[in-house]
Amino acid sequence: MSKCYFGWAKDEGIRERGANGGFVTATLVGALETGLIDVALVVKRGASIYEGIPVLTSDAEVVKECAGSLHAAPLNIARILVRYAKDKRVGVPVKPCDARGIIEQAKRRQLNLDNVFMLGLNCGGTLHPLEMREMVASLFGIHPDAVIKEEIKEGKIILQTAAAERRRSRS
Numbered sequence: 001m002s003k004c005y006f007g008w009a010k011d012e013g014i015r016e017r018g019a020n021g022g023f024v025t026a027t028l029v030g031a032l033e034t035g036l037i038d039v040a041l042v043v044k045r046g047a048s049i050y051e052g053i054p055v056l057t058s059d060a061e062v063v064k065e066c067a068g069s070l071h072a073a074p075l076n077i078a079r080i081l082v083r084y085a086k087d088k089r090v091g092v093p094v095k096p097c098d099a100r101g102i103i104e105q106a107k108r109r110q111l112n113l114d115n116v117f118m119l120g121l122n123c124g125g126t127l128h129p130l131e132m133r134e135m136v137a138s139l140f141g142i143h144p145d146a147v148i149k150e151e152i153k154e155g156k157i158i159l160q161t162a163a164a165e166r167r168r169s170r171s
């Protein structure tokens with residue numbers, strides 16, 4: 001019988017920044033600090049919520065900065081892993097498509113799975129950045145660049161704008 005556990009980061013900063021309590025980020029930080037992995041392959045927010053920049057780092061502080069999920073940033077994590085971290089012990093949060101890509105690359109001897117520590121993300125799919133921009137404008141009537149944060153909660157997409165954040169902090 002399989003067991004299910006709930007977990008979150010003990011560090012308050014990670015917990016707040018993380019998409020769902022920061023368990024993934026805290027695990028990567030712990031793995032770096034204890035030497036289980038040499039590097040982490042994470043994703044940093046770019047100029048907007050529609051852009052994700054892959055970051056390969058051994059710095060736990062950088063991993064913390066990359067906490068949070070970017071739902072409209074499609075990235076081929078397997079390809080990046082093979083190209084830049086092939087011979088390193090790497091910790092990497094993976095969507096199901098990334099995990100499948102990594103396993104296929106390992107079958108073709110492009111990397112050694114013993115060196116790859118995958119942390120699975122419960123991903124329902126990545127949104128295309130241009131379609132996301134269109135959806136934000138047409139469905140919600142918000143300028144796509146006004147969105148500073150997005151999250152998916154219980155199947156609902158929640159958008160946060162800078163103006164709403166200012167109103168919230170004033171009240």
Ligand SMILES: Cc1cc2nc3c(=O)[nH]c(=O)nc-3n(C[C@H](O)[C@H](O)[C@H](O)COP(=O)(O)OP(=O)(O)OC[C@H]3O[C@@H](n4cnc5c(N)ncnc54)[C@H](O)[C@@H]3O)c2cc1C
Binds near residue numbers: 025042044073077
């Ligand atoms: C594209 C996407 C779709 C998702 N869809 C769902 C969903 O439908 N339902 C659900 O319950 N959960 C979904 N998730 C998972 C959820 O958002 C959280 O990532 C997960 O619950 C872990 O939370 P956490 O606080 O422990 O993660 P965090 O501690 O915030 O760590 C998340 C890690 O993922 C990395 N990351 C961010 N964006 C991407 C990306 N686009 N590709 C690869 N890595 C990335 C970050 O750099 C960070 O290291 C999705 C995640 C992604 C990336």
